[in-house]
Amino acid sequence: DADVTQxxxxxxxxxxxxxxxxxxxxxxxxxxxxxxxxxxxxxxxxYYSFDxxxxxKGEISDGYSVSRQAQxxxxxxxxxxxxxxxxxxxxxxxxxAGSDNEQFFGPGTRLTVL
Amino acid sequence: xxxxxxxxxxxSVPEGAIASLNCTYSDRGSQSFFWYRQYSxxxxxxxxxxxxxxxxxxxxxxxxxxxxxxxxxxxIRDSQPSDSATYLCAVNRYSGxxxxxxxxxKGTKLSVIP
Numbered sequence: 001d002a003d004v005t006q007x008x009x010x011x012x013x014x015x016x017x018x019x020x021x022x023x024x025x026x027x028x029x030x031x032x033x034x035x036x037x038x039x040x041x042x043x044x045x046x047y048y049s050f051d052x053x054x055x056x057k058g059e060i061s062d063g064y065s066v067s068r069q070a071q072x073x074x075x076x077x078x079x080x081x082x083x084x085x086x087x088x089x090x091x092x093x094x095x096x097a098g099s100d101n102e103q104f105f106g107p108g109t110r111l112t113v114l
Numbered sequence: 115x116x117x118x119x120x121x122x123x124x125x126s127v128p129e130g131a132i133a134s135l136n137c138t139y140s141d142r143g144s145q146s147f148f149w150y151r152q153y154s155x156x157x158x159x160x161x162x163x164x165x166x167x168x169x170x171x172x173x174x175x176x177x178x179x180x181x182x183x184x185x186x187x188x189x190i191r192d193s194q195p196s197d198s199a200t201y202l203c204a205v206n207r208y209s210g211x212x213x214x215x216x217x218x219x220k221g222t223k224l225s226v227i228p
Contacts, residue, residue, distance in 0.1 A: 042220035043158070043202070056213070090157055101146060101206040101214050105157040 003027070004106035006091050012112045013081050021076045021109050023091030031094040032074040033103065034058075034066060036087040043090070049074055081113040117141060118205050120219035128227050133190040135222050137203030140184065146206035146214075147179055147186045152221065153199045162188060193226045200224070 004025045013019050023032065034046040045058030047066040055066060063085060067075045078085055091106040119138050127133045135149075146165050150158035164170045164177040164186065176189040186205075190197055200221040209215040 040220070043218040045215065048215075050213075058215075101216050102148065102160060102163055103204075103216055104160065108157050 004091060004093055004104060006089075006106040006109050008109060009107065010110045012114065014114050015082055017081050019078045019081055019111070021089055021091075021111070023074045023076070023106055025072050025091075025093045025106075027093050027095065027104065028071075029093035029095045029104075030071065031096075032068065033092040033094070034064075034074070034076045035090045035092065036060070036085075037090065037108075038087050046076065078111075081111075083113045086111060086113045117207070117217045118203055118219040120201075120203050120222045122220060123223040124225050125222055126225045126227055127193050129193060129195060131193050133193045133197065133224055133226070135188040135190075135201050135203075135224065137186045137188075137205075137219055138184055139186070139203075139205045139207075139217075141205070141207040142181075142184065144181075144205045144207045147177070148204040148206075148216070149175075149177060149188045150202040150204060150218075151199045152202055158202055190224075193224075195226050195228050198224060198226045 007022045030051050033048040035043045037043050044060050046064050047058050048056050049068045052068050065077045089109045092103040094103045117140050149162040151161050152158045162177040164179045167179050170177045174191045178187045200223045202221045203219040204216050206214050206216050
């Protein structure tokens with residue numbers, strides 16, 4: 001089945017460490033997204049990419065960077081992790097441009113920063 | 115005013131009853147509307163999309179859209195304990211430069227009591 005995968009699924013790290021979360025998809029979708037989810041705050045968009053040469057900031061990009069290595073791969077980096085970046089992180093993909101924007105989510109990465 | 119609003123719940127209904135989940139949105143130009151189901155600790159799963167005013171039915175689920183009132187709802191008929199989850203309303207809105215972004219509500223937690 002065409003799918004969205006994320007690695008690692010769980011990660012515990014220390015303040016100040018650099019960490020990378022990876023997302024791969026076999027859906028053939030051009031658009032990819034990174035979200036974080038916090039209790040009481042819902043899903044918030046960090047970065048998104050419409051194709052390999054296109055990267056856009058979302059609502060809460062400070063402290064994060066991304067790399068779109070290929071159509072199928074989109075990585076999220078925390079250059080110097082801090083405790084308030086502890087959250088559940090989701091990658092998502094979308095097949096179409098314009099106003100439809102149905103998005104399909106990966107299984108998530110639970111990140112804890114001590 | 116928050117862009118997408120949902121009652122956080124919990125909404126408790128007995129097994130076999132109709133569960134009614136509501137969502138309001140602020141951007142009148144929004145074109146596409148989605149309902150996601152999220153089990154605890156899992157990723158959001160797309161269950162319904164609706165693009166025009168009226169009702170859209172899929173099995174036990176019915177999505178209702180009223181653009182004049184800026185209101186979208188999800189009805190779940192014959193509710194089952196397996197429907198117990200958090201339901202996220204998502205609205206696709208134009209964010210400029212030919213781009214659209216999906217904005218999520220914080221979700222309504224549904225509990226179906228056997």
